[in-house]
Amino acid sequence: MDYEKHLKVDIGSMVKEIKIEQALYVVDENKPVVKLDNYQVVDANDNTLQLESLKHSPSEYELTLNGKKYTGEVLSLKQNVCTVVVNGNTYKFNIETEKSFSRQKFLATVNSQLSMNVSAPLPGTITSVLVDKGQKVEKGEPLMELEAMKMQNEILCPISGEVRDIKVKEGDSVLKDQILIEVK
């Protein structure tokens, strides 16, 4: 990648210059990982990254980052969502502009102040409810047991707080993503 002066991108045999009016953020769950600004790529701590890259096939890249070589594969790129595999590990990033990124950060803070719904990770039957309404719960504490694929799965509490509402009872059949319990 050549970020100097103009941003040049190889497409097959031709080199195309594109204009980037705003800084671009590569974001993973609302946290910026790298930023492209002023024709330079910096990491989350604002350190400039030395980059060189080679493209082996439409989806395979060899990247030298600060002198170290990595090979990666782009699994999918849909709009601004890109999934990349490096060393067998999968990473999913959103590419955001300065504006869209700050809007998302704002939404995330608003959402975190609301109560949290715990939903069924897979379809099955509720075999037991382990907590009561109004009970204080710790993060990681089992809330209920869900039987699916002949296995009893514990539904764990994602945050510490208080049980606001229990929306199912023992013996209920639930669908995937059905809301089971509300915690705040």
Place this chain on the structure above:
Amino acid sequence: MIKSILIANRSEIAIRISKTAKRLGIKTYMFLTHQEPNALYLEHADEVIDVSADTFTNIFMDVEKIVNYASEYKIDAVHPGYGFLSENPYLAKSCEDKGITFIGPSYLNIEKMGNKGIARQLAIQSKVPVVPGSDGIVASFKEAKEFVDSIGYPVIVKAVAGGGGKGMRIVQKASELQKMYNAASNEAQTIFGNGAVFIERYIQKPRHIEVQVLGDQHGNVVHLFDRECSIQRKHQKLMEEAPSPGVSDELRAELCKDAVNLCHATGYYSAGTVEFLVDENNHHYFMEMNTRIQVEHPVTEAITGVDLVEQQIKVANGEKLSICQDDIKIQGSAIEFRVNAEDVQAGFIPSSGIIQYLEAPADESLRFDSGFVSGKIVPACYDSLIAKAIVFAPTRDEVIAKSKKILNAITVRGIKTTIPFFKEVLTTPSFLKGHYYTNFIEKDMKQLYFKEDGEYEAAACIALEAYLEERAKLETVEEGQAETSPWIMKSILK
């Protein structure tokens, strides 16, 4: 004499059995199923029995159909491989009734050892130590409470018919007993059709060590030393090594002696595994016996040079063991890595689909038992094991060094595998020291998969580059479109 074998299994174990059969000049039959009509294992069969028209049953679970096919095709013997079928005494019995040789132990032994309560009684009679616990079934919660009050917490509630970690619950304190007792019993009832449970003291920090045994039908039994199987997730083994690095020579001798004694006492023959728990003070307790060839048998084959499937066939033939205890020596060290189609980052969820590319390096230290090649489909309806990488070398340090190289050189594309997990295990200090327990994954590992320094940022830069390229492409297309706008076209047409 066995001249033909029906291999009633699929994937890597079917291929592994067929290799030995071929070497011994035995004809092999395998099932072509609708779930996996283009499977690799079929290429290793001399004859294929097409059962793909039957889309309602899983042939590998259907004892009657298997035995009927064996009779119809006049096949001498049935090898069940590993899994549920191999531990179903009804298969061994049905084979015997129809005059077909079952390659495995007698159905009586399968039945006795498959019942944890009876197996425990047999161990006590053979003077093999067992974990303190209820002798027999605990029929009600009231009984459970009385018993646990007498031995103290923590305890484990286990299904009599259980296995593979199902129908088991650990109870840390009195308030949890009722819920956990019910959960274990209900789960056992749904899975095994038998809700009976028993209770044992729970050993907080155990190691899972097992002894490979081999017996013939003339009362001879030998052991082929131990395997370390403490690296487990939800009671499922992920990697195994032989011999165990955490077992002293004295303890090894004791474990092997107890395993052999148990087999003598029960008249056990064929290959089998006696599983023990070893606590922090190096006390060992009999846990259960597996009456089959196991997934991890290649590590024992690697260190002893004995082909266990060949021995199983010979024993089924009624031959006397051709090897005696003094012939069997530990010749090195071996580790098996179970390459499962699972996404470790997403909490080991199954990752089925098409294997776009699969390659293992040619290395004389590596035995790669694979059920798949590039282009094959990993079906969602079976277990997730796709291949086993077994690395052997004279010393454990060499095995670890070679394993690091080999795991880096195995390439799998299209599906996710457990390889990043193994790479991380190979950097974990307690593993390198050979001193680890069954809580290894939760307690000793800093993260579940190997991450290279900077790879996260590298991945983000690649995403950025792919995005910019796509954007540049779009801009080019837009310019191109402007030139061939339908309005322009129209004006040309006029």
